[in-house]
Amino acid sequence: MADFRAIADALKAGNAPKVKEMVEAALAEGVNPEDILNKALIVGMSEIGELFKNNEIYVPEVLIAARAMYAGLNILKPLLAERDVKPMGKVVIGTVKGDLHDIGKNLVAMMLEGAGFEVTDLGIDVAPEKFVDAAKAAGPGCIVAMSALLTTTMPAMKDTIEALKAAGIRDQVKVMVGGAPVTQKFADEIGADGYAPDAASAADLAKTFVA
Numbered sequence: 001m002a003d004f005r006a007i008a009d010a011l012k013a014g015n016a017p018k019v020k021e022m023v024e025a026a027l028a029e030g031v032n033p034e035d036i037l038n039k040a041l042i043v044g045m046s047e048i049g050e051l052f053k054n055n056e057i058y059v060p061e062v063l064i065a066a067r068a069m070y071a072g073l074n075i076l077k078p079l080l081a082e083r084d085v086k087p088m089g090k091v092v093i094g095t096v097k098g099d100l101h102d103i104g105k106n107l108v109a110m111m112l113e114g115a116g117f118e119v120t121d122l123g124i125d126v127a128p129e130k131f132v133d134a135a136k137a138a139g140p141g142c143i144v145a146m147s148a149l150l151t152t153t154m155p156a157m158k159d160t161i162e163a164l165k166a167a168g169i170r171d172q173v174k175v176m177v178g179g180a181p182v183t184q185k186f187a188d189e190i191g192a193d194g195y196a197p198d199a200a201s202a203a204d205l206a207k208t209f210v211a
């Protein structure tokens with residue numbers, strides 16, 4: 001009988017080989033891949049998010065846990081695609097134009113993926129038009145997630161929202177922003193739909209957009 005709790009705990013301990021082994025064993029037993037995703041990987045990753053949010057663990061532990069999550073997720077992905085299991089929602093994420101910082105953005109992308117979202121990571125130095133093209137490709141209802149670490153690149157978030165408006169798709173997407181210099185006040189000023197101070201809160205916020 002698959003032990004979802006044990007898989008979640010191995011993920012939290014960052015034990016990628018163990019996660020891989022237990023996911024494979026669960027599949028061999030005939031356990032539904034969706035159950036492994038929802039009851040083991042997402043549970044473990046969301047507990048990691050809480051610990052990180054409460055400063056009980058730090059970036060290295062999150063990265064190690066995320067690596068263990070991917071060890072399981074990479075096995076499940078093709079099976080979930082075959083079964084046409086719908087993701088929680090779609091997110092296009094990137095660090096805005098002019099900005100090369102990606103450690104925080106990568107953590108946010110990992111937490112979103114760990115929460116069951118299909119994430120398209122556009123990388124760093126992402127121009128507004130590139131966000132627009134990716135949002136069009138992801139389709140209505142997707143989330144556009146932008147990260148900025150420099151005060152000088154924060155205006156690119158507003159530029160991207162303006163580009164979404166100019167493309168006629170602003171009302172079809174949700175926009176969330178974050179990064180060390182970004183605040184709720186700034187998010188409100190530029191007309192974003194939401195702001196999150198950390199990666200775990202970003203996943204929580206994204207869930208509210210698709211609820």
Ligand code: B1M
Nearest residue numbers: 099100101102103104145146147150151178179180198199
């Ligand atoms: Co740069 N850098 N940097 N840097 N760098 C800062 C940001 C800085 C505060 C350092 C300082 O002066 N004290 C400063 C910015 C000052 C300002 O604008 N106010 C700065 C500067 C000035 C620069 C350069 C201009 C330096 C130079 O060349 N003169 C240059 C700019 C390059 C460019 O982007 N065009 C530069 C370059 C670099 C490196 C390339 C060397 C490197 C980046 C490597 C990389 O990312 N691959 C780097 C680094 C590492 C930093 C610091 C040291 C660390 C940033 C980081 O990764 N933090 C940083 C100083 C600091 O913060 N102590 C600094 C860890 C990460 C987990 O946190 O990214 O905040 P963070 O992400 C958090 C939250 O903010 C949130 O969740 C994450 C996890 O909880 N979050 C979101 C992030 N995105 C989100 C999106 C969301 C929601 C939440 O929704 C979509």
